[in-house]
Amino acid sequence: MHPNPFLSRSYTSHRAAFCLFIALLTTLSACRQEGSSRPDVSGIDAPIQIRRFERDLFALSTDARFGAQATALQRQYPDFYGLFVSQIMGFGEPYDTARTYPALRDFIQNPDMRFLYDTCMQQYPDLSGLEADFSQAFRYVKHYLPATSLPQVVSHISAFGPAAVTIDDELIGINLDMYMGSHFPLYQTPDFPAYLTRRFQREYIVPNTLKAYIKGIYTATEQDLPRLIDHIAYEGKLLYFLDQVLPDTPDSLKIGYGGQDLAWCAKNEAEIWAFLIDQELLFNTQSKNFYKYLDEAPHTSGMPAESPGRVPIWVGWQMVRRYMQSHPNTTFEQLMALKDGQALLKAAKYKPK
Secondary structure (H helix, E strand, O other): OOOOHHHHOOOOOHHHHHHHHHHHHHHHHHHHHOHHHOOOOOOOOOOOOEEEHHHHHHOOOOOOOHHHHHHHHHHHOOOHHHHHHHHHOOOOOOOOHHHHHHHHHHHHHOHHHHHHHHHHHHHOOOOHHHHHHHHHHHHHHHHHOOOOOOOEEEEEOOOOOOOEEEEOOOEEEEEHHHOOOOOOHHHOOOOOOHHHHOOOOHHHHHHHHHHHHHHHHOOOOOOOOOOHHHHHHHHHHHHHHHHHHOOOOOHHHHHOOOHHHHHHHHHOHHHHHHHHHHOOOOOOOOHHHHHHHOOOOOOOOOOOOOOOOOHHHHHHHHHHHHHHHHOOOOOHHHHHHOOOHHHHHHHHOOOOO
């Protein structure tokens, strides 16, 4: 194992970082202007309507009528209700009403949950803007993956559960309480560090949800991803999918980095690559040795404090982009069929200097 390449050089000054940030914004703007290279999806019909489960749930009476109304709610949301009750909230199996109905009633009566719901409805009284954004994105999804179904999309709140849940390509659940803004009072706890809460904003809903959607279609187990190179290739493919279906969305929203984070990665790409090579991480099969480079963190282990977290995933994204630039006729389905991260790396000829 070789010395850490980051220790042999000085880092970007504030002035240089600012210049790189401006250059990066210029690059991103230019990419958005290259509309001629994107497919024309205007003829594809992909209407998305978001059903408001949280509104219907919190409208239930908490008196003797609750049981009958909860049964009606279950019929109204036959797919999502079971997912919400059993998996998202962990109240039990939907058929076990003696257990789940009291838990649901306690949930909507809880003062903190009522505050969360009321605040959510103030912030998201209407979702027509999100519906338009999703509809446009799914025009691109249907272009690149024509065999996929147009999913049912349901919003909900769950006391800070997963931001998005999916069932194959059929259903998407969006947890609105994970997008209340970074300064939302209930986020101001040690459980929600600032590097996470800055992403708890509306503009992240569509990219985060679409990443969960494609990840639900192209699932990968630990056996599928035995090495770090396999992990970052897989994550890079998911981010490349966002490139295709969200062509006007900045990279920062796709990967969850700030502008300065992207600038740091771009400036230090060669050093990042050297670090992964020198530390013998890429082809390591011991997950205990590389998972810390994939987990959420304020910065990436072994790299300077200026680095964002999960930098190897950003590398995987650049690797996939490079591969697709040199193999432009590859469909997204063919790309996802390339399971071997090392083979993809070799074909991409990715070796930043």
